[in-house]
Amino acid sequence: MSGAKKDDSGLHYVERVRQDAKRYTRELLAETENLRKLVVLLEAEKRRLEDQLQAARDDAERFGREQAELHQRLADIENESRRFAEQFVEVERQNSNLANLYVASYQFAGTLHRDRVLEIILEILANLVGSEETAVFELDEQGEALRLVAANGIEPGPFRSVARGAGVIGSVAASGETWIVGESAPAEGPEARLTACVPLRLEDKVTGAIAIFRLLPQKSGLEPVDRELFDLLATHAAMALYCTGLRPARVPEAS
């Protein structure tokens, strides 16, 4: 009897173990299934995040390209703006140069009085060229010597009469060519401070000369517009001086 009981309890034990094993197996299978589903979910989430990351990378790349394009456009606009500003300054410079030439030309056309013409020449040299050491010469009737007819800021002694062909001033009267310091043989003696010498010309005939000695300290040198002004002075000043000789004596002085 006791042997039969033992067998019974052994069988129960085995059955219980088997049931437990079956339960564990079911639980494990269920857990595995849960984990598998979780893995599937995580993989789906990973793909979604990867897609989002890629989209963000694409956006970043696009924004980077757009930013570079905007930088380039900004640089282009800045360059264009700088170019316009430079053109504006250049136009103003040319306008100023033209104003210089117009003013000089207009001044000569406004008078038939010899003293006023000489005054205008010296004023133009002081105010537009920038020299307060200047002299105006006219050739005498024989055409052999230059006579000093007006001066500003120089000692007139050595220049009262200059032989045609002598020194820089006499040579300019002989050749009819403008002399500019640094471009020809240097001036010497009393002419050593000469900056430029311009012939006064009526058609092909030289009638005198204008000497420009030292420039004002703030003026570092002659500029292209000064050379244009010299060309204008060469003819307009000569013509204005010539016209004063044609003026009838009865023309009254302007008040």
Place this chain on the structure above:
Amino acid sequence: MRKTVLLADDSNTILMMQKMLLAKEPYDLVIARDGQEAYDKALSAKPDLIVLDVVMPKLTGFEVCTKLRAHDDTKSTPILLVTTRGEAENIQKGHEAGCTDYLTKPINGPEFLSKLRDHLSR
């Protein structure tokens, strides 16, 4: 509102040059040919800016500047002195007289316009 600029110089060449440079600018111009006229017109026209030559008959630019600075109506009007000599001593004298800025002859067109615009826009 258009601004008024007083130009004072005894040289026709300079006045004509300045008028030409300012021809396209939106300013009304008042002209004076000596220092006394400059002073009188500064008080009567009450310009927004004054350009004064230093060497003028009757009153020099320095004297006009000093007198204008002593007057309530013009004590803060910008004054540009135009000097032939650009040495420090001369510029110092201009500042002592109360000038706002200075220009040297021969007048450089772009610099002249730039200084005028600058002082008139303040």
